[in-house]
Amino acid sequence: MKRPADPAPRARDPDEDEPPGLPGLSRWSHVYALILVVFSLLVAGLVWFTAHYR
Amino acid sequence: MNALDWLVLLGTMLGIAAYGTWKSRRAGQLDAYLRGKQGTRWFTVGVSVAATQASAITFLSIPGQGFESGLGFVQNYFGLPLALILVCAVFLPVYRKLGVYTAYEYLGRRFDGKTRLLGAALFLLQRGLASGVTIYAPAIILSTVLGWPIDATIVSTGLLVVAYTVTGGSVAVSLTQKGQMAVIFSGMVAAFALLWQRLPEDGLAVAGALGRLEAVDFALDPDRRYTFWSGVLGGLFLSLSYFGTDQSQVQRYVGGASLREGRLGLVCNALLKIPMQFLILLLGTMMFVFYHFQPAPVFFNRAEWERHTVGPAGARFRELEERHGVAHAQRQAAARAWLAAREAGDPAVEVPARQALKAAQAGVDTVRREAKAALVVADPRAKTKDSDYVFMHFILGQMPPGLVGLLVAVMFAAALGSKAGELNALGTTTAVDFWRHLRPRAVADEAREVRMAKVFTAGWGLFAIGFALFARFSENLIEAINILGSLFYGVVLGLFLVAFFARRVGGTAVFWGAIAAQVLVLVLYRTLSISYLWYNLIGCGACFGLSLALQACLPWARERAR
Numbered sequence A: 001m002k003r004p005a006d007p008a009p010r011a012r013d014p015d016e017d018e019p020p021g022l023p024g025l026s027r028w029s030h031v032y033a034l035i036l037v038v039f040s041l042l043v044a045g046l047v048w049f050t051a052h053y054r
Numbered sequence B: 001m002n003a004l005d006w007l008v009l010l011g012t013m014l015g016i017a018a019y020g021t022w023k024s025r026r027a028g029q030l031d032a033y034l035r036g037k038q039g040t041r042w043f044t045v046g047v048s049v050a051a052t053q054a055s056a057i058t059f060l061s062i063p064g065q066g067f068e069s070g071l072g073f074v075q076n077y078f079g080l081p082l083a084l085i086l087v088c089a090v091f092l093p094v095y096r097k098l099g100v101y102t103a104y105e106y107l108g109r110r111f112d113g114k115t116r117l118l119g120a121a122l123f124l125l126q127r128g129l130a131s132g133v134t135i136y137a138p139a140i141i142l143s144t145v146l147g148w149p150i151d152a153t154i155v156s157t158g159l160l161v162v163a164y165t166v167t168g169g170s171v172a173v174s175l176t177q178k179g180q181m182a183v184i185f186s187g188m189v190a191a192f193a194l195l196w197q198r199l200p201e202d203g204l205a206v207a208g209a210l211g212r213l214e215a216v217d218f219a220l221d222p223d224r225r226y227t228f229w230s231g232v233l234g235g236l237f238l239s240l241s242y243f244g245t246d247q248s249q250v251q252r253y254v255g256g257a258s259l260r261e262g263r264l265g266l267v268c269n270a271l272l273k274i275p276m277q278f279l280i281l282l283l284g285t286m287m288f289v290f291y292h293f294q295p296a297p298v299f300f301n302r303a304e305w306e307r308h309t310v311g312p313a314g315a316r317f318r319e320l321e322e323r324h325g326v327a328h329a330q331r332q333a334a335a336r337a338w339l340a341a342r343e344a345g346d347p348a349v350e351v352p353a354r355q356a357l358k359a360a361q362a363g364v365d366t367v368r369r370e371a372k373a374a375l376v377v378a379d380p381r382a383k384t385k386d387s388d389y390v391f392m393h394f395i396l397g398q399m400p401p402g403l404v405g406l407l408v409a410v411m412f413a414a415a416l417g418s419k420a421g422e423l424n425a426l427g428t429t430t431a432v433d434f435w436r437h438l439r440p441r442a443v444a445d446e447a448r449e450v451r452m453a454k455v456f457t458a459g460w461g462l463f464a465i466g467f468a469l470f471a472r473f474s475e476n477l478i479e480a481i482n483i484l485g486s487l488f489y490g491v492v493l494g495l496f497l498v499a500f501f502a503r504r505v506g507g508t509a510v511f512w513g514a515i516a517a518q519v520l521v522l523v524l525y526r527t528l529s530i531s532y533l534w535y536n537l538i539g540c541g542a543c544f545g546l547s548l549a550l551q552a553c554l555p556w557a558r559e560r561a562r
Helices: A029-053 B003-023 B030-038 B042-053 B056-069 B072-077 B080-098 B103-110 B113-146 B150-198 B204-209 B228-245 B247-254 B259-293 B302-309 B314-344 B347-378 B387-398 B403-438 B440-444 B446-470 B477-501 B507-527 B534-553
Strands: none
Touching (some): A029 B080, A029 B204, B003 B403, B056 B072, B072 B259, B080 B103, B080 B228, B080 B247, B080 B477, B103 B113, B103 B477, B113 B150, B113 B403, B113 B477, B150 B403, B204 B259, B204 B347, B259 B314, B302 B314, B302 B347
């Protein structure tokens, strides 16, 4: 009798295997960089806004 | 409000409550009740995190803050994106890996039982008191708007939210928060569009001339409440404590279907929070300009004011109203002259026009100050801070029928969402960190534990109602909440940072270090006049430093760190 094939293992979120802490910055570093860039642009925009209406 | 407004209001509220209850009808187990079975997608996590933070105070008090003080308050949020990066990278993976129910459970595993209880107790104290403020805000304003007695509004709003939280659990909280946020944004966009349309051309220049559009201030003065530096540094620690260690937030993102979903939800908040808060503050500043060109009351809490105009000091109040009318007309003329001068582009005309506008504004401010003093003379317990009432006054006076009902629904929805999140977190922390810890044998009976979590949630709801009924606040409500948080959050964050980064420090050292740091923060708050945001940094630094020092110096604290 043919043995049923093992079910394929569920794809695991690769982030879950990552050690927490600062090494965890690596996989998501591009996202964190994007947040910093957007934040810098926002502050620059607010500085311009303040100067424009002063 | 007319019949259409009532129909919109009741339909919106009932729809949200029914949807949440129906979707979460199977949440019976503790895991589902507390964490929503960790199946929440990133969008829901993101909305849920935002809605938990955005209480009714956000939509009532922040426009009032913009009306009264301009845009500087936006700097309070400058540390938030940086804090959320650290939460994504450090806090969230640790919580998920250990599978903890509450953030303080982690402290117990890393240190010991007493440190866990200290973290949980500081959270419960701070959040329990804040809960009384958040329930009080919409209640007092709605009682003014609808003419209901304040106590009845507090009790009815409070009981509704307790029933909704206890019956639905965190799944219902998350699911209905999406609907609440949709209602909130529709209402805010409508108010913004209406204001934009009704302001004169280049009207914002009036606010600019009066210093209300100074969004960024690079001054190094520590006494200034909102500067770029206090926002980035103090705000970083405030946001890190709030998002990383406050159970009402941890509970939201730990419920993500995966680490990635939780992170994406937080990233959305990191990107959108500052623009959102800026626009809400700008809405308040636009109202400030709007009331230059439209009739404005001398005091925006009309119920309080009108109570006295018919009283024994009525003549004094009517005289103040007349003087305010004259000062308001002078300011309106000065604002029109300033806009005309600005359009002409001639500095020789612009400079005196700006001076005239500032003088006219000072005249209005003087009458308003006298009006508040008259209120105190008439009733020493009178609440003289009226900025929290400005937005509701605008809605009732200027919005078309139907939209008034929608925006009142927005306030109720925001109140329900944030109250549900807070009460759920308070109930969960009490059940898991105190009851389960003190009654370890009861852990086997999961149904009983769910019942106890609900009992504690209801208990905290009643505490919040009681606090709101008996407390009186003199500060601007959004600032009261932030000050309260800043006094406790720094130390709680210090506990977690020691846990993450000071591997050699044990439970006894960090426990006594945290208590000493908390005492230090409270003493400094009583003696110094620095911006409250700095207490987050001071509390965290003191807790971290004292824990290291105690571990190194005191032999009895040198237990084996786990």
